[in-house]
Amino acid sequence: MAGLAITVQEKVQDTVQEVMQTKVNLLGLTEVGLSDYMVSLGEKPFRAKQIMKWIHHMGVSDFNSMTDLSKGLRKTLSEQAQISAPQVVSQLDSVDGTRKWLLRVSGGSCIETVYIPEPGRGTLCVSSQVGCSLDCSFCATGKQGFMRDLSAAEIIAQLWLAVGSFNGFDPARKYADGEIGRITNVVMMGMGEPLLNFDNVVSAMNLMMDDRAYGLSKRRVTLSTSGVVPMLDRLGEVSDCSLAISLHAPNDKLRSELVPINKKYPIAMLLDSAQRYINGLSDNKRVITIEYTLIDQVNDSLELAEQLVELLRDVPCKINLIPFNPFDLSDYKRPSNNRVKAFQRVLNEAGFIAPIRTTRGDDIDAACGQLAGAVLDRTNRSARYRLKSRTALNGGDVEALVVDGSKSEADSDNILARG
């Protein structure tokens, strides 16, 4: 993984990117945005449809190749616009077919995207922010602190690059079942809290579901949230994607320890909001996916499984059990298979569908919660965690050494308030 030191070459790239930033990036524009842009150039709005097909169906980034546009328009676009994706720093392939990309975004940080092939489907796990401001206790991204939101172009670019990296762009291509490279699902479960980057995430998801772009079914585009309730209510007004709630605990005391945003938006408020979201969807067959990361001796007891059953009794949901994926800077442990299965059994016996998510891409650190990219952290949180863990290793007094914590927390609060 790339370190944080910025090389001369990277500095040059940043300068090039700054110059490019004066050009409009068409990659992240929805049909409405692109039509408005065409009109601003004195063109007919329907040009947007043609350009979208070139970009998202054919993977073309050079305006001169867009042969159904007039020469004049191609020239104007070459001067004023661009189709630009983050630079691929590395692409790693796991023995199980999982593929992980490290992408360098402007400003020097890196984000990660993961492709997971499964029988009958291929899922792309997409990042929404550089780092995350929410600091859940079990999440590697949270420990990296927060830098900035990704633009809509940087979000959709992850799908654009992934499609291009396998078999290229060919919407007519028929895939054999389970063939690697087929992307049928997108989950907003990479780095970041998608609801804290609302407009850009919604625009990118609209492109994912638009037939002129990727045409994915709304059932197969899933937003996962740790529970930013006001934004979840807003999502219901503008989107009909599928919903996953990162619950991880059946009571507020424990959940507030694991998922700090629970102090602001407790479980009852969150589940009400999720229920409203599902009720508002046009098809009544969809259920909420509840994500529950199982951490050894923390939230994996049978008593908590029973509490979870009570809590979710009337909630239309399925429960994804995710055995904790360890990473540096965390003392948590993954429970034994027996403990995971015993937890699952309680849920199954109460009638819940509760699959155990098998760990994928372990050999390339691509599993849930292991995505850390290389975030230039403006909250200072990552430095504090590294200091904490070093001090603990040396047997020192952790609290005494954690400096400047108040400033960092204030920064995170400001970031949260933006959402």
Ligand code: SAH
């Ligand atoms: N911010 C969003 C989406 C990104 S996290 C959210 O929290 O929902 C995607 C999923 O990975 C969440 O359910 C999260 O709780 C889970 N996760 C994070 N760290 C993990 C870890 N170390 N092991 C297993 N799952 C983890």
Ligand code: SF4
């Ligand atoms: Fe952010 Fe989600 Fe990780 Fe929590 S689990 S720190 S919300 S990315």
